[in-house]
Amino acid sequence: MYLHDVRLGNNYHNKKNIRSATLRGYAEAVNELFRLRGMPLPYDPSNKRNDSTVAIANLADEETIANQREPLTEPMAAEAIRIGQQADQNSVDSLVANIICLARFVGPRLSEYACNQQKKITYHTFRSPPKRKIVRPWIAEDFRFYDSSGVEIHILGQPSGDILTCYHDIHYMKLKWRIQKNRRNGQTIKLPADKSNRTLCPVYNALQIIARKIRLDPTQLDTPVCVYVNKNSTIPLYLTGAKVKDLLQRAIDVVNPNMPPEDRQKYSAHSLRVWACVLLDQAKKSPSFIKQRLRWLGESYRLYLRDTLHQSQSHQTALADNTNEILLVLSANANTYISAIGTPDGGTDCDSSEPELQDEED
Numbered sequence: 001m002y003l004h005d006v007r008l009g010n011n012y013h014n015k016k017n018i019r020s021a022t023l024r025g026y027a028e029a030v031n032e033l034f035r036l037r038g039m040p041l042p043y044d045p046s047n048k049r050n051d052s053t054v055a056i057a058n059l060a061d062e063e064t065i066a067n068q069r070e071p072l073t074e075p076m077a078a079e080a081i082r083i084g085q086q087a088d089q090n091s092v093d094s095l096v097a098n099i100i101c102l103a104r105f106v107g108p109r110l111s112e113y114a115c116n117q118q119k120k121i122t123y124h125t126f127r128s129p130p131k132r133k134i135v136r137p138w139i140a141e142d143f144r145f146y147d148s149s150g151v152e153i154h155i156l157g158q159p160s161g162d163i164l165t166c167y168h169d170i171h172y173m174k175l176k177w178r179i180q181k182n183r184r185n186g187q188t189i190k191l192p193a194d195k196s197n198r199t200l201c202p203v204y205n206a207l208q209i210i211a212r213k214i215r216l217d218p219t220q221l222d223t224p225v226c227v228y229v230n231k232n233s234t235i236p237l238y239l240t241g242a243k244v245k246d247l248l249q250r251a252i253d254v255v256n257p258n259m260p261p262e263d264r265q266k267y268s269a270h271s272l273r274v275w276a277c278v279l280l281d282q283a284k285k286s287p288s289f290i291k292q293r294l295r296w297l298g299e300s301y302r303l304y305l306r307d308t309l310h311q312s313q314s315h316q317t318a319l320a321d322n323t324n325e326i327l328l329v330l331s332a333n334a335n336t337y338i339s340a341i342g343t344p345d346g347g348t349d350c351d352s353s354e355p356e357l358q359d360e361e362d
Contacts, residue, residue: 023056068303070266071275072100072248079251081199089208090216092228095239096247099226100272101205105191107276107294109181110269113137113226115238121223122238124179134178137224137238140213142176143206155207160215163207167193173203182297189293244269277304282314 027043034041043052072080077100084097099113114137115122123133145153148171155163172192179185193203213225217236226239245268252259252267273294280290290301 020056027052027056068266069268069270069274070263071278071304072267072271073255075255076248076251076267077104077275079254080247083247083250085199088231090212090229091231092237092239092243093247095209095212095226095228096244098205098209099239099244101200102202102209103272103276104200104279105202105276105293106175106189107273109273110241110244111136111181112177112179113224114240114244114269115224116240118237118240118243120238135223136179137226138175139223140210140221140225142178142225143210144174144176145170145203145207146173147171155210156214156221160211160218163211163214164204167198167204167207170203170207173206175206177295180295182295184295184297187295189295241269244272274304277301281305 024045031041031043044050045053045056047053048057080100081097084093084095084100087093087097099108102108111122122136124136125131125133140156145155145166147153147169153166153170155166158166170193172190174188174190176186176188177184180187191202191206194201198204209225213221213227216229216234217223217227220236224238227236228239229236248267248269248271249264252264276294277290280293285293287299287301290296294301
């Protein structure tokens, strides 16, 4: 039986489609049966023209598109930030709100700011000798701040209560990525302070993240900077993707409580990077600008672009002239039509009676 002949039905999770991973498992099981009988294997993943390989690959592509994370909406982002602002300054909600404000500008990957576990540091291990490992997420030293003359303002030696007062003198900051998926390790991005919008300013939110780290974990500044404490606890915990997703889901509860479950699952920590990409695309920034600012080497950023309401409205605006031209023609045709079906004496029939129409062939 060929894989493309498999009839689809409800699976264990009550889904109506068989997943590509399941099909791959079936194919490997069939291969094992053929192998035991000394017969040619029907499934060859190394052969891109193999019917079974093509079918599974196509299904995997469809799953990727269907399960791609959605960008935040403005109401969703605003609600998540509001929740963070109303929470205790040492709480995870406050921390995630800071990350959301920073993510608008830098579109971080989850691994760049969060750990896999809240009580255990996640390290990156270099494969090439000599093998060594370093803390994977941002640490406090990855954030550098400068005044308008380009002179660095050192904040790490100051008490946490004084750090936010430095904001007045900070003109911009540099954020460093010691480890990146694209292997451009050590890359830095400059971010100017937005003094007119302090709540959403990436520099101000970065200062809050660092101040929280110094306040909660002052003797471990070479460990992940994104830390928080639970209520009635003093033990610093590391931020995880699950905590980011939790706040986003609670924001959805407020702004769109009737969102279907299959749509809700498309909002997670990775939505922040998708959001940053979509925002630049909506602002009509060039592909090279998007790739440079959000640190892409290839064209994979295009997979992040979505059919958002902003894009739909932009599409409508782009067709505005054409819309007006069609309406003008329709209006002109309507006036010609009214003139053509006027009253028998040549006047315009203004009463409410239905005009007597002629067949087109007459």
